[in-house]
Amino acid sequence: NAGVTQTPKFRILKIGQSMTLQCTQDMNHNYMYWYRQDPGMGLKLIYYSVGAGITDKGEVPNGYNVSRSTTEDFPLRLELAAPSQTSVYFCASSYLAGGGETQYFGPGTRLLVL
C-alpha cells in the first residue's frame, strides 16, 4: 500500500492564480481530510469528507473548495490564491471517525503564494 499520496510536493503561485492539490489513498478509507499547517501553529481542518459525494466545511474553509467523486481521491482547489494561503497542506484519511481510529497523513504539499 502506498497509503496517502499528495501531489505536488511544492508549488509557487502568483496572487490570483488557482491550482488543485491532489490527494489519493489506497486503503479504502471512507473519511478523508484536508488540513493546513502554518509555522508555529497547530493543524487546522479545511474540509472533510465522509464518503464519495459527501463533503463538509471544517474550521478554515474560505478560499478553498473540494470534491469527492471517488473513495480514493479528494482534491483541494484553491481559487484566487492569496498570500495568506501560504502554508503546508496535509491530506489525511481514516477508516472510521470520532473514536479510536488512526488518521493516516500524506507527506504534504508546501505552497508559497507571492
Added chain:
Amino acid sequence: KNQVEQSPQSLIILEGKNCTLQCNYTVSPFSNLRWYKQDTGRGPVSLTIMTFSENTKSNGRYTATLDADTKQSSLHITASQLSDSASYICVVSPIGGTYKYIFGTGTRLKVLA
C-alpha cells in the same frame, strides 16, 4: 474555548537520555487523546491513542500518560535515539465533534550524538 497547549516548545537532549513532553488541554468532555510524531518535511504519524478512561499507553520506547482530572497528558521517551528528532504533537478529540481534532502546536525535539 477548546485549546491544547504543549510544553516545552523545543527541547535538546543527548542520545540515550530520557525525556518527557507535556500536553495541557481544556477540551471537555473529550473522547480520545493522541500523540503524533512529525519528522521534518513529512506528515504526522500516530504514536498512541488513549480514550478518556485510559491512564497509559505504550508504543515501544514511547509511553503516553493521561490524567483526566488535571487535564494533562505526557509523552515519555526512553533511551532516546537520533531518529527521535522530530516534532511531537498532542491532539484531542472532543465528544460530539466527530471530525474535529484539536491539534497542539507541538514540541520540537532534537537528539544529539
